[in-house]
Each structure stands twice: as structure tokens, then as C-alpha cells.
Amino acid sequence: NAGVTQTPKFQVLKTGQSMTLQCAQDMNHEYMSWYRQDPGMGLRLIHYSVGAGITDQGEVPNGYNVSRSTTEDFPLRLLSAAPSQTSVYFCASRQEGNTDTQYFGPGTRLTVL
């Protein structure tokens, strides 16, 4: 199994540009999440999905959109990038239970100029 994969690894955007961060998992996990990691703030939940066709907002959803058309894929879209969205983004997946372990992707380092 490849686990959780993310592309790209690095990205530089200009303010106002849009882009999609890709996330895929091959573990047949129902739950997938997007986090951002900022210095001194730990990880914060952006959006999550409990299955194909079902998504919901996390702690910091503004400026981001998600969709879940398949079990495997959970892309994160930045509609109009802002410098405040400069961060490292992690995708994670897990089975259904609240006690189940999350598996994280390697991350995407995004810089918005």
C-alpha cells in the first residue's frame, strides 16, 4: 500500500491565484481530513469527509473548498489564495471509529506571495 499520498510537495502561488492540492489513499478508509500546520499553532482541521459525497467544515474552513467524489480522493481547493494561507497542508485518513488511528500524508508546503 502507498498509504496517503499528496501532490505537489511544494507550491508557490501569487495572491489571488487558485489551485488544488491533491490527496489520495489506497486503504479504503471512509474518513479523510485536511489540516494545516502553522508554527506555534499545531495542526488545525480545515475540512473533513465521512465518506464519498459527504463533507463538512472543520475549525478553519474559510477560503477552502473540498469535494469527495470517490472513496480514494479528497482534493482541497484554494479559490483565491491569500498570504495567510501560507502553510504546510496535511491530508489524513482513517477508518470509521473515533478511536481509530489517522494516517497522514507527507504534506504540501504552500507559499502565497
Add this chain to the structure above:
Amino acid sequence: AQSVAQPEDQVNVAEGNPLTVKCTYSVSGNPYLFWYVQYPNRGLQFLLKYITGDNLVKGSYGFEAEFNKSQTSFHLKKPSALVSDSALYFCAVIPQGGYQKVTFGIGTKLQVIP
């Protein structure tokens, strides 16, 4: 509101010595508690978790953690540190309301000195 505190930005320990990385939490009800490790330029990796039962939880790479309900703590420990343990460690708490309420600590950098 729930919270997780990792009071030390960095912990330095000599190789071979025991290590402790501290975590305290505040949450309603009985929480689920996790420790993750992050190596440079990598995603988080699961170390161990407390769900219920024995307060001492054993995990990967020789790490263990002790759940203390009265002190609302979940400190990570290892009897003998290795240089390869140097990394960033995150504590996370999930209330029984579910993963959408997960809260991570800000992380503690562990530096093991040869």
C-alpha cells in the same frame, strides 16, 4: 472549550537517559488521547493512544505514555533515548463527540544529544 497544552517548546536529553514530553488537556467527558511524531519534511506518524483501560499505554519505538485523569495529563516517556528519537512530538485529544473536534498541541521538539 477543549485545549491541549505542551508546555515545553523543546526538550533536550542526553542519549541513553530517560525522556519525558509533557501534555496536559482540558476536555468535557472522557477523552481519547494520542501521541504522534513528525520527522523533518514528513507527515505525522502515530505512536500510541489511550482509549480506556490501563493507564499506562505502550506504543511504537519503545515509547509509552501514562494517562492521569486527576492531573489531566498524558505524558510521553521512554526509558532510554536514542539520537534517532530527535523529532517533533504532538499530543492530540479527541472528545467523545468525535474526530471533527480533534485538538492538537503545538508540538514539542525533542533533541537527543549524543
